[in-house]
Amino acid sequence: MADPFATAARRPALAAHASGAARASLTPAGPATRLSLRAKPEAVPALSAALGLDLPTQPKRAARQGERHALWLGPDEWLVIDESEAPLLQALDGAGVLHSAVDISHRNAAILVSGAGAAAVLNSGCPLNLSPAVFPIGACARTVLSKAEIVLYRTGETDFRVECWRSFAPYVLAVLAEAAAEV
Amino acid sequence: MTGANRIAGAGRLTPAKTARFSFDGRSYTALAGDTVASALLANGVHLMGRSFKYHRPRGVVSAGPEEPNALINVSRDTARSQPNVRATVQEVFDGMKVGSQNRYPSLSFDLGGVNDALSPFFAAGFYYKTFMWPKQAWASIYEPRIREAAGLGVSPTEEDPDHYACRYAHCDVLVIGGGAAGLAAARAAALSGASVILADEQPELGGALHFDTGAEIDGQNGYAWAQKTARELVGMENVTLLSRTTAFGYYAQNFVAMAERVTDHISRPEANAPRERLWQVRAKRVIIATGSIERHMVFADNDRPGILLASAARTYLNHFGVAVGRKVGVYTAHDSAYEAAFDLKRAGVSIVAIIDSRMRPGEGLLEQARSLGIEVFTDHAVIATSGRLRVASMTVVPNGGSAKRKFTIDALITSSGWTPSVHMFSQSRGKVAYDAATGRFLPGHYVQDCVSVGTCNGTDDLQAILEEATAAGVKMAAESGHDGAAAATPAGRNLFAWTGGMxxxxxxxxxxxxxxxxxxxxxxxxxxxxxxxxxxxxxxxxxxxxxxxxxxxxxxxxxxxxxxxxxxxxxxxxGIPEVGLTTFRAPYTPVTFGTLIGHARGDIFDPTRKTPMHAVEEANGAAFEDVGQWKRAWYYPRAGEDMHAAVNRECRTVRTSAGYFNASTLGKIEVVGPDAAAFLNLIYTNSWDTLKPGRCRYGIMLREDGFVYDDGVVGRIAEDRFHVTTTTGGAPRVMHHMEDYLQTEFPHLDVWLTSTTEQWAVIAVQGPKAREIVAPLVEGVDLSNEAFPHMSVAEAKVCGVPARLFRVSFTGELGYEINVPADYGAAVWEAVAKAAEPFGACPYGTETMHVLRAEKGYIIVGQDTDGTLTPDDAGLAWAVGKKKPDFVGIRGLKRPDLIREGRKQLVGLLTKDPNIVLEEGAQIVADPNQPKPMTMLGHVTSAYWSENAGRSIALAVVAGGRAKLGQTLYVPMPDRTIAVEVSDMVFIDKEGGRIHG
CATH class of the missing domain: 1.10.10.1100 (BFD-like [2Fe-2S]-binding domain)
Known part of the structure; x- marks a missing residue:
């Protein structure tokens, strides 16, 4: 047995193997740093500068800079994701404006849904209109997938990122997998 | 040969493609594309069912979803069996087994048929009048017997192995119905650039064009035009064409539910293909093109097998190539039956006579009948028929007369006219209006953004239908923001203008x-x-x-x-409009439960939430219990232990050495902002200003009415940052409660709430050895009593990962709660287990946690409280800030009823016999010998065997309980009465020294 007092190893909510079918693949996303960022409008410029991207102020839009994404979830709320696991809390330390930043890197898990049938797979449990005209690349929304709350984010024409709370991830993956088998 | 009644050259099915199926054990051959009804008719079988109440032999009446009689059971195997399927809708697939229903022992000889002879006793309201008393017999005898005798098919007993899909969709224009009107409307809307969904319940588009071979559109046969148009629509990117799809429910804001039968017609469906798919469509505009349904004639003995709708006979002939009989009578009050008769006659079927209740049929029909050699009796009526399992004759008299003529027939087709299908319109909450001129109800006042076109709108002439539908398609597309190329209106022509009806x-x-x-x-x-x-x-x-x-x-x-x-x-x-129609309700046609349930079954019926340590606990043999959606480790049995033994051992071990417990499901909320303390002051009853960073406090929160809502320990991480914990079950509602007050009552406060329940995996280590177990894993915190006393919190590293370490206790022992980011939970748990091993410490589950906290009188909100207890009732008055000017519930607490004497209060109970464990929920009385109904003083809220106390313990709410300390009360049970003594709520370590150990 390994030394129990050594640094503990991570065990993600979902095993890292891809599934799905020809028209839609399902891939658990790798670890990422995540923040729930809350602030008033006047703090947005300083926070944007600290994060190195323009926090979106338009509803249901995301901003992206490299591997860093900021998703508008509400008038004073963003989900910030850094896929390179860069420290986010520390980035905001010196922002010097009123805000709330809470680390939720481990609270969420994410599943990447890709392929020609990706929107149809999501629409098996998500009632949003996912047509490119209404939900274009860069669109995001806090919504539902069947009986779970998710944050849905379109990263490409046929690519979506589904964020959910950790314990819901197996359910969300199973619902998506069942839909992927039939679209 | 696929049946003696198949007419060579008639119909659209391909003779080379056949399928075998069985009906009541007898094997038949069908053509690909046949429905069960058309295949049986081709083989001369009209008798397909028994009626509901009288068990009368019944044949197929229609050729569509309106079929009332031919309800059958369809199965692929023993598990895949569906009752009450309409034979007119179910397509035949190779190897299908079809069974008739509601008959015993066989369809042609049914013992239940005695009901028919007894029918004078079964008049309307018979059941209501006869089975009145005794009242109890209704549920136990009458209803089950009636249900058995009267009825439909039998539910399958095995679990359904098929799976079902669901899909949400949005479109500019939804077209319901793919007949001439629906196709023209969909095409026009699609050409304008709108996104269009066209749903039709049949396998092929065309609607009435299936049978109406006299219709011509754009110079070609109507049905051929329909197929060509359907192909054109399928090729358009902005069109989704759904055949075999029934729109069955029309809800608010153009939300339409539709059932798509994906594989019901396929012999060997692909394993992944769902059987049915539920579509939930939100449409900007809806075009209703649901057509009309033909009515039968109401006359004596009009229900014999072989008597069916004229349009059905025409469908069977023109689409399926099947003659419904060889000597066919016609009884009608509408012109459309003439065309059915003409088609049959041309196909070589003998038309015995057309009996028309009207004096004057429509123009040209009599002439045509004469030229085909068909005898027509106008102003006549059919007053009787004969034939037990198949109609054999009809008896005809002049209207109002009595001179009878009897005709030998083997089928009788009838029509009394067409009922516009306003079901969808009516479900949309539109109001129908009675059109006296044509004697029918038509769409009147619209409530939603929809329009009706075609015969469901009372438009009869084909050219007028196509014009109306095309215009509607263009208009609906424009209203949804698309006004591209306008479609040319197709030119349509009928052979005859239909009139009449009754x-x-x-x-x-x-x-x-x-x-x-x-x-x-x-x-x-x-x-x-x-x-x-x-x-x-x-x-x-x-x-x-x-x-x-x-x-x-x-x-x-x-x-x-x-x-x-x-x-x-x-x-x-x-008059008919004064009497009025009954309400149309969803579903339009029956929908299987599978379709409605979709994928919400089995493992994904509901989310199952597991903690980060679940797999490790499972490997350690933990038994789990459901707590809401969570799976929580209940106890950890060792070899040979039952639950009782395991819990006793776990309880003992915690108090003698230590135990560790997975508390990850505890609700957690991060409260951040300069006004964080001010906000908590308002949400909780106690005060938070005085709490220093690095310290924790137990808090209770109330609802506006003053009753306890939730409790938990709150740690102050920094001046502007609190780590709030809630009960497991209360986590979501406490978050909502706090957010609700923040947004609506306290919007002036600069503070934000973030749920962190799942960010942290939580391991509680409790017991005298807890410090020795935890210490080697922790970096950066001095765990001594002086530096890190009870109710402390610090940010530290545990097993090398950033953690929040709490010194808190829900057992009354020295205890720590290690919070680590969730992905590290399992590894840290294993490290704790390893560190605990030398001390003989063990993991413990929720049951032991419950016992240990009860031994100390710690309440569980929701178990020891029920939403009617104030802090004082629960013995928690000390947690209410007496000097606080405001908090949620402060006014509620001042209500006279909440401060009166004699309220129920939480107390301890000790059974006189220490070996008796009370039942939770048991009632408590002062005098067990008083007459019933007894005066209840309260009830037991928690009761356990306490291994550490060596006796049973209990918590209970008792009226005026704290004033009754030492008194004897009684708990009457069905088999005995248990005497109990009222005690305080602390059963172990009354001085409370251990927690500071």
Missing amino acids: AGAAYGAGPDDSVKAFVDFQNDVCAKDIRLAVREGMHSIEHIKRFTTNGMATDQGKLSNLHGLAIAAEALGR
């Missing part, structure tokens, strides 16, 4: 009450039943419907409603 009973169908002139075939309602209902005082159509059950069968009265209404109106001496 609703109600024909001459000879009463008024005497022995004639069975069926109005509703499926529920066995006759014209006489409706008249009886009126005679017995039912004046509202809704009462008449329920008294007779007319229109209440699974076909929802698609054939019968208008007839029933007309007969009732006549009996009441009122």
